[in-house]
Amino acid sequence: MNKINIKIATIAVVFFLAACSNNTGKQPANQLVKQPGDSAIFDAVQQQTFQYFWEGAEPTSGLARERFHVDNIYPQNDKSTVTSGGAGFGVMAILVGIERGFITREQGLERLETAVKFLETADRFHGAFPHWWWGETGKTRPFSKKDNGGDLVETSFLIQGLLCVRQYFKEGSEREKTLAARIDKLWREVEFDWYRNGNQNVLYWHWSPNFGWDMNFAVKGYNECLIMYILAASSPTHGVPAEVYHQGWAQNGGIIKQTHYKNDTLQLMYQGNPPYGGPLFWAHYSYLGLDPRGLKDKYADYGKEVTSQAKINYQWCVDNPKQYKGYSDSSWGLTASYSVRGYSAHAPGLQEDLGVISPTAALASFPYTPHQSMAAMKYWYNNMKDNLFGPYGFYDAFSVTDNWYPKRYLAIDQGPIVVMMENYRSGLLWNLFMSCPEIKTGLTKLGFSSPHYK
Template identity: 30%
Template structure:
């Protein structure tokens, strides 16, 4: 049982590292907004289950005593995650795909995902503020990436999910994705806000050409999930998930806006785990659904017209995941108080988008568990449950076989003696951005100063909580 390993988690005395995030620069002054806003059913994330993934069997990993401080452990994952986005990008200035970033490493050679690019653009801000790269290096990478995005094939301003990293052309006959385009645009707006100048001008152009009403099912007043030239539209964002950013971006558009109706139309099903706090949950109960939009948008202190506080909702969801893991400790080898946060990730049988915890679906039977735990689950909730997330990070850091070139590998399963050998862009991304926000709110400070985000939140009816 996981609890047998608890005695290995020893607190180190290591020197505390100074927070790497400094003031974000001259382009983060909050603009005037239409209303006061605080600056403070089954979606799958970026990689399909059918995509190649390494599933190597390995000897059981024995934890070793942790001699690093929490700050040192955070610094380890922060730098390693940044290195993934910096190093696994197309850096050939003559290539049509300059700046595109791999979906995963080392698997799926030659395939980039636009969601990974969105996280990677935002990672440039972390790189500058932490001193990993110079501002000039980051500006050059951001500008070149936006130039690539301007040239790529689009459908009404939306991007194909997976593309060839060298050519920028559609790969795997993948779909045009509303949510992955939204993740990309969050990164585009982030670097525009941070760097200003030509980067900001190009970011504005890329964002303002997106035809949001085109991706909306006007009859149901719900955004579609995907479009392919061969089959047309498919799926609806009809249940709560990671798509909050979609509504904010669409409402904030000065060129093709969508009003608040779709935001107030999707199903808000309330559930709870045990005696925990009730909250609006996602279909599979995957933890990433409570994290992704929050990586850029700081919902703290805000409520919508129905009184929903999405930040507190994610706190309750993260707490439910932790409580569930504690309850499952006697049943599973991996899952427990030091290994928690079930979310879409690689597993022993390939990529699995159904990993999650209750509540799920309408009857708590929609999530899937096989004792696989991804480090990104708990790390991505560090702004919601800092103590529990740091406890998990200490444990993960004690597992030498879980650590690689780019920090923690995607997942592990002690019941199967299985350890992922890939890292995935969206999982490294949510870890990186949330760690930066935990340190000093870096990404939140940049994004909450952006007029698009402020306008979108105001138009959706968000106000300061009383």
Template identity: 30%
Template sequence: MAKNLKVLQRPEAESSSLHLTTAMNMMLKLHLVRIKNEDKMRLYLLETFCLLIPVSVIFALSPPQATVAVGADQLVVLHWVESNDPGVIGYNVYRRTGLTGSFSKVNQQRLSITGFADVTVHNDTTYFYYVTAVSVTGQESDSSNNVRVIPHFLSDDELLDFLEHAAVDFFWYEANPLNGLIKDVSTQDSPCSIASVGFGLTAICIGIDRGWIPRDAGQQRVLNTLKTFWTLPQGDGSTGYAGYKGFFYHFLDMKTGLRARNSELSSIDTGLLLAGVIYVKEFFNTPDSTDQLIRSLADSIYDRVDWRWMEATANHGGIYMEWTPDNGFNNVSWWKGYCEAMIMNTLATGSPTHPANAGDLYLTWTSGYQWGTYYGYSYVVFPPLFGHQYSHCWIDYRNINDPWMSKKGITYFENSRRATLANRAYCAENPGHFVAYSDSIWGLTACDGPPPSYYMARGGPPAQNDDGTIAPTAAAGSIPFTPEESVTALRAIYDNYRSKLATPYGFADAFNPTKGWFDDHNIGIDQGPIAIMIENYRTAKVWNIFMENTDIQRGLKALYFSPITEVRQGKSGFAPTPYLFQSYPNPFNPNTTIQYVVTRKSHVTIVVYDVLGRRLEELYDGVQLPGTYSTIFNAINYPSGIYFCSLVVGGSRFFQKMILLK
């Protein structure tokens, strides 16, 4: 290190305290430092600066903070908080086996992210870890806190818990905590993806529910995020803006929040962002002042979006896919046909300020539907599985339907189930003769891939860009539709490819055994369905909370969705469950309609409670046959406030919140 520094030594006679005159003589100039990194020479230019502190203090790097470790099956995952010291360019991880002995470095190359997956461990063995920060000169900080962990075999439920937790961690650690922006990809130079932020806002709430993220920390991160999106500049210029007309550019700079990579103003990515914004509005629902501010900001961000401006009115309705400052809507397609954009349509038609024309949008959208039959499953076709997952992350389609799908006798939920099973059957048949494809290792969707193809939408049937690349998010994001098949696939991928696919955030994005290619990073829009859909499978909580939103209910109603009571079952026998819809209108004064579904002859009770849990009124108590029912709650004699409707059907209980505003 000394050969890179020119230091003016102080006289030996000086006392240990540093006088001003001596300090002035200790101006330290850091020049160009060449560092060899992964066989490439990188040039680091550090600003020349003056320091009035001893050299020993100048180079005392702060150690990484809040190191945590999670043990899985022959795997340990570590995370820590990023160092803010200038000159820190990476980290090293050290491990000790057992209670005695010395620590040794386990990472072969310097780590550029704040996480590490150690696959060189054995189950039921105790390990200790610490982390150090590394400067541009190769100097290491003191060690972080030591963490103790014991890897162990995972049951199916523990495997899902691990994968869900790991996916949530992506959105917590691959973010700028000051502004809440979340990376597109877990690489050092990745920009923010606004869709990743939408998934991430929801994932943070899951982390709070699961105890992985403290509520106050998660609440503050969400607040920072919403403040950022509300205050970022909007305008029609090509630079210096984050969005226009309430929409946002696909990619934003992680620090400034401004347009990055010359990206497009994206309607679908804005829609996915808004789904997360609406979710946190419903999640943070207490009278706490910060919760109130979150709800206010969420409304402001959503209400500002001008969906009418984004309508392709000259083309008989529908929403344009994108807009750019240079080309406007010239040569731009609009959304037509079944895909991931159903959530966007619902947001567009549910807007209380600038709603899209629901009739034109619905006709344009459904005019592109393609009904097909593959491997014995008949459904609306979209080969990559992400198109069957994204909207379902938030909207519960199990017991609602629109006219087009009603004529086919199935729901969109059942449609996604059939598409997933057909995707699995396609991989099992393996028409491309790829390595590893089977009924236990399957899943084709949009994902990374081996060069020169890289990221693209892969799917089947019918085959679409199928080159032998499998993405774990395909099976994980379909787990509510195909729980047994998805768990089998996730375990098979883990058992067979753990050592090559493990990252700090669970599985790497994708792998291609035929070409010997295994990804080494994660993508936010693939991590999102893993976290959210596993949670929906386990508790349905994301569905339940999101469906409380009145704007979403308005949008679904505008698109002709209504409750259903009977679904034509396909293979594996999906059956509907009882359901309590959000009362409408909500807020209300003084009447609101409560609608619910009974799927088999059952004893039914409907009771209204106040916010303190006191029983106020019994609206129904009796036996009902399968069908859709409704009743009116008249609150003329009650004060403004929050009330809860309880539906009990057989042994199942459902709640919905109602807000009376007089």
């Protein structure tokens, strides 16, 4: 699946900014929207989507498949393809499964031990994982000809998830502590500093043992990659100086650019210059563990940013300037997903909106737009379930205009649904990730503040 940067570049959630009275650093989550039947549907959707990473996992590695097509239209050798970023989302989903009683703690531990064993012997490149592996062997499956080595962005999504697992088990049984220590070793071996490509003050997305830096992708904000810079600054063994973030990601302040849509304002310059904030996964991937609530630096208030992006996405679909069928205040959500013709980065904008709704956009935005997300989930579940809901939850995308309802799933779209629904419900993954002492160190180095560290 193509990386978005290559392809293109109220009633809102109440943010609880005060720290808890104990010293755990945990931040309270939101209360589940309460109307008759809401909780039952919420549970059903979360549990069914979790199954993508449990029953639907690649069996040898125990990790997430890149995709799964119930309709068997796509070449089925992809059933063996493991995706590193989606795997990170998947290990977070397993923690949700344990907490929600979908599986037992023992079952979750056993699966995660299988996954970590695979990662310890699978291909790595200066500590960074490739975008794809063959699940049976752990050998790299090239994403493209020159993209056959380390992928630091996908690695960061994976490490974000693994650090949550480390924190979850680090005070457990001896077996659990051992797993946590093995994860810690993987984290410490990622050479973030290598991916500066000769000590430049920017991070590069790719490095290949065959093609070196030929992909030549210096990652600048704003997009889905904030977590990579946070982890790079936080690494206890291969950390990068603050200048890499400020000069590379933030472009010496050039990242600041206001965009307005009706009553909502964005603070940052979105890569590719989409008119109204870009595909909604930019508000999800980095924030599955990194808690945006009250997270601020000199460039933005990230809680406000992600909420504004979600509200603009919702309002664009309600306004529906291109008059597509099926858009409404109960059916909305534009992000990168399958499309009627291939794969596209759907977003608010006359060029970017192709009439394709991706359920992950609304469902993974529960912490930001709880009422709007609940309305969409209930409408799809109660009125469109036959077309939209399958063995692993809602299918990836659909278009009423084109009468297009493919029965297909992508790991990087299913994972944020499970994780962000749980962050809305309990704050589980946010509290785990933000409890990492290295993350506090890294955020402080970069000039961030967060209620978790008061």
